Amino acid sequence: MKVVIIGAGGVASSLAPAVKEAGHEILQIYSHTVSSAKTLADSVGCGSTIDIKELRNDADIYLVSIKDAALAEVGKALTKGRENALWVHTAGSMSMNVFGDVRRGVLYPMQTFSRSKKVCFRAVPCFIEASTESDKEILTNFARSLSDSVTPLDEDARKYLHLAAVFCCNFTNHCCAIAEEILLEKGIPFSVMLPLLDETVAKLHTVPPREAQTGPAVRYDKNVLTRQQTLLEDAMAKDIYRLMSENIHRFSSTDNNNSQS
């Protein structure tokens, strides 16, 4: 397949090498940032542009990995004069109809992509949708050339999947960022938390999250809950602590058999 990649952020930067390794031909990287476009294009050996007028019109498939707001804004404009290609975005929460009435689909790679950490795309669960059966088949084959885990999923379910991913990934990471702030105050490096974090996630491979819950909130250890809130000087961190603890307590069943140090 001849591919144009639109975007040069975390997702595009992980997608591009996977597309190349799968044997497809990347014609061009398009991004509104010169340096990002050029860096990514150089890494996969193709051309780049920041000018929509120079956007190639001979690709079989256009992969669009840009901010959702930008996608909503430029989705239709991008397809002009390129209506015969298959237009695919990678956004979990966006409809494929953002491209208008063209051949269209979604390839949602459910993973956290940062430029500073390479991800093995073959292990990334990809969820796909397309506007016609024939394009669904084309997109399935394309996705399978990149990843070992390809599942069809409609827009409604994908939205909830993305929402769940935000909780599992973005919010868990933010909990760690708050922990990092707390430790920084005492001169303790964040790395001290890694064995605990590893075990927290390892446990979830065999124990459901509700059952795996430990800590003062699920024990409803009021003394600790009050004292820990007092330690938090930042008002928002305090609110998060209170709200999370209340919700853990609400989730906890009466027959809970866990404890945490």
Added chain:
Amino acid sequence: MKVVIIGAGGVASSLAPAVKEAGHEILQIYSHTVSSAKTLADSVGCGSTIDIKELRNDADIYLVSIKDAALAEVGKALTKGRENALWVHTAGSMSMNVFGDVRRGVLYPMQTFSRSKKVCFRAVPCFIEASTESDKEILTNFARSLSDSVTPLDEDARKYLHLAAVFCCNFTNHCCAIAEEILLEKGIPFSVMLPLLDETVAKLHTVPPREAQTGPAVRYDKNVLTRQQTLLEDAMAKDIYRLMSENIHRFSSTDNNNSQS
């Protein structure tokens, strides 16, 4: 060392086999629940009791792993007639002075312990404190017989460490529990999240949490943020979503270079 373990919850259940494997003699398990006390005692081949009058008084060290509130209540009573032994609790947020004016200390194993998932105690970071230099040495040697990671830490720093652990472990687990609820509604198994969770934590081994942050909140993708809040029917989940997103946005630096699908 001759050891009595007080408590039979998650921490005690991970501690007891580690104590036994290190070659110490466990004299007794004491817990207020008959079945828990007996199950744990049987697993390490010692006696058990639920009656404080039957609590052995010939141990060198008493390891107390009970709820913080219970510890505050019974700490001093437990030591009566056993003042020559070393009294050690495992609670991150409690002072060793909860035992009163006896030989006392803390061995805080910073890990999440559930009865349903065995933990390798040798890999658990343990933070210790004792009331005298000689007991600190005794406790250090004892802790080193159980774990490869033993660090002295005073009460104040330990409190903040425990608070950070609550964010890293208990709150990240709860984020996953909310995700589980969201997926349940759509008939999607939680296991679909495991590659994302694994990568989220793997990334934190090399990238600091703030820098590793991805997702709609750090991109400040208002459309997604609004739509995802609408998907959440539960009021508390909605509040958590809003608060976490606001705080992620607040944490994010202007030179952020991450994105998430």
